[in-house]
Amino acid sequence: MNERTADESHLLTVNGLTVEYWTRRGKIRAVENASLTLDKQETLGVVGESGSGKSTLGMSLIRLVPYPGRIVSGDINLEGQNIRKMKDEEMRDIRGRRISYVFQDPMTSLNPVEKIKDHFVELIQTHEPKVSKAQALERANQLFRDVGIQQERINDYPHQLSGGMRQRVMIALALALNPSVIIADEPTTALDVVVQAKILDLLNTLRDRYGMALILITHDLSIVLQRSDKIIVMYAGRIVEYASSVDLYSSTQHPYSQGLLKSIPNIELLDQKLEAIEGSPPDLLNPPKGCRFWPRCSFAMPECRIEEPPLFETKKNHLVRCYLYKDETNDQ
Amino acid sequence: MILILLTMVFLLIRVLPGDPVMLHFEKNANPVAVEQMRHQLGLDKPLWQQYFDYLLGIFRGDLGLSMQDYSSVGQQIFSAFPATLELAIYSMIIAASLGIFLGVQASKAYNRPQDHVIRIFGIVTYAIPVFFLGMVLQLTLGIGLHWLPVGQRFNPTIGIPQSPWYVDLNTPFSTALIPSLFKITSVHLSTGLYTFDSLLEGNIFKFVESLRYLCLPSLTLGLVLSGVFIRLTRSNMFETLRLDFVTAARARGLRETRVTYGYALRNAFLPVLTMVGLQFAALLGGAVLTETTFSWPGLGRYIVDRINFRDYTAIQGAVIVFGLFVSIVSLAVDLLYAYLDPRIRL
């Protein structure tokens, strides 16, 4: 059937993933040479500003990169299976069943003319045709309990629910078939602060209970610092830092990550000056030569402008794409 | 607005250069015959009185008398109308289904070869004269393949479909009331739509036959009209397919056909309905030519025949009916739209 690669130990492995958008004005490399691993019951945070490629990275994991984008190179392996080589029908089966995706805006993600319960029945019966409608509803009710919505709401239409509730419905739909991985793309951006925390906690709770892995995509570093095990920082399509959340907080290495960290307000620091990172992200049609970040980097050195730095491994499992650390690598 | 329509048709026949009766007789006009006809048809009355009679007549369903044989225009139109209605319905079904299907295919293969081919197809079919396409189909599918009939509406060797229900008028009461112009003893309550009637009659053979005859004419008309639907569906679907809930549905692993038709199309459907209403006028225009090509005994062929006879009252009557037909359909579509619009209902 499918090839089994060497990396069977990890739940999800991505190697050298490159995704381009082929537009009329030229090719845009939304993601370049991204690699990551994910294990069971791990939470991976993917942080970056708009246009950093984080959403594209997420979408490519389920092969739903929108036109005119396409995955140009790289490997994606889920539980040993090569996702890129799968046939369309196999991929369709995996979506929702082994990897689920939770979108940013729950209002526009649900079918406005369908009742919530129909969303569930349809989802379950598509993947498991032998399940009866009653059984499907049974499962839906159970999921509602898990995510904390009242049972009666299952008969409503999407527009009759509040934002927080809709997002819980999305999460319930994502859980319905017990996937191995859930990818949540900005799950709380469309919600208010109080609900945000609840949803994020919910995701982690469910992760433990169901034994899945979670990928949290967000622009907000503060969200993932507390709640994820590993963090990837993306800038202009590149992974610029890859570390455990503890390491990222205590020994932030890449100048961009440092900038992000400094821009998080900390309620305990009375005199804190919030610093924004000067400048704006590069135009991906004509990116600057060398390191993508050098125009905004206060540590920029001559070699930064010539060629892009590779990822240096400074500690075990702490990778950074910056010439500042080129001498600190563990292995060459 | 219907009033304006009717007024314009009225003026058309009378005010345009040429008095209708004179036009009818052309050059060899025997003045006595001219006066006689003029009097019979009420065309010698003052204009405003004619107008009044005209409107009143329409209200009562009286569309005047034919110049050819003084028979009731209304009656003739009434018997020709269902043929056109049936043709129109099936043609529109073909146009819309074909258009939607191709439009969906095109929108999914956006800017790729399949898309271009379909778009060109839509443009080209519009540029083909309806009657030419009709003749081509007659030649190829009809005569070439010996498969489909190329004219007429039904097999002349068997009786036309009629519903089994009828009203028996042969009671003393009714024969006294209704002038026995037609010597009818019973009236079959048939719709005049052969496909429908044959089902009512329970006769499958007649049903198949009526479809067989409908095939080429409605295919012709439907093909030519499909272009508009292709374009509309394509652009609508393109936008709808990019909406979030469609991507979310795919992310849940729902089947592509379900996503395309169940999710995206449902929302792109309403504009198509409006288009059906708008295209109806064009449909009728095309029907005139199609009926002529296929000798289909409908209103279109009626009007063409009447032109050859210079039967202006009949032409006037037919034009009125066409106009009314379009107005009623537009009204129906408007109502249906208001009913189906989720903003109003949901």
Next chain:
Amino acid sequence: MKKPVRKRSSFSNQLLKIGSLSKRGLAGWLIIVGAILVIAIIVMTAVSPWIRPYDPIAINVGPILAPPSYQHLFGTNDLGQDVFSRVLSGGGVMLQVSLLSVIVCLAIGVPLGLFASYAGGVPDRVVGLVMDSLYAFPGLVLAIAIASTLGRGVINMALSIAVVYIPSYFRVIRSQVLSIKETSYIEAADAIGARNRTILSRYVLPNIVPSIVVVATVNFADAILTAAGLTFIGLGVPVTVPDWGLDLTSGRRLLTSGAWWVIGYPGLMIILLALGFTLMGEGLSELLNPRLEQ
């Protein structure tokens, strides 16, 4: 008093772009191909008296219903006429009719539209109502009705068709004018006391020309098809004039004989001519009103 600065209309901007049509992607190609078709047919019809091998209305120049051969490239019809010559010369009627009807439509429809929409109020509503009723009516039926009273001939056909299409022009102009009417530079012109007529001709007109051009090209295509339809019904031109529509009409009788060339070639020409205009219309409309993409 200072002359008001004439705002450079978007149309003249676009005129400058015509030079680079081929670089304009699909839309540009559509226009080019369409224009080539149309011009080719016009030229062909114009020079036909000199290049056709036979007189198109002369009968019995060859055997009856002969298939295509070297002597008769497109074969002959049931009157022994050479189809090839008829094809070469047959476009004249349609071109004349469509040209004439477009001219009439422009001459009547444009001023009417401008007047009604700029004046507003009662005149606008009255004219609008009449136009809407006409517009809703099945075009061919209306043309038939008018042509049946007027009689045959090029001018009558053109008039019938023109009446049917004036409402389209009216609508387009009206919607364009209404949107422009509200823009500030019209108000500015008003404020400095420019006369209505000046405003109309110098500001409004140049900006609606693109839309008018698009409607006109579609009008051409429709006119050709309608003219063919009218001829088919018998309301066209007398048989002394070679016309593709006539060929189709008479060809009807010959279907069972399998002489496909009698209707095939003239029909093809009609399609090409209508297609030419349609492509131009498509390309122009895409060029001048670019669709939002991605």
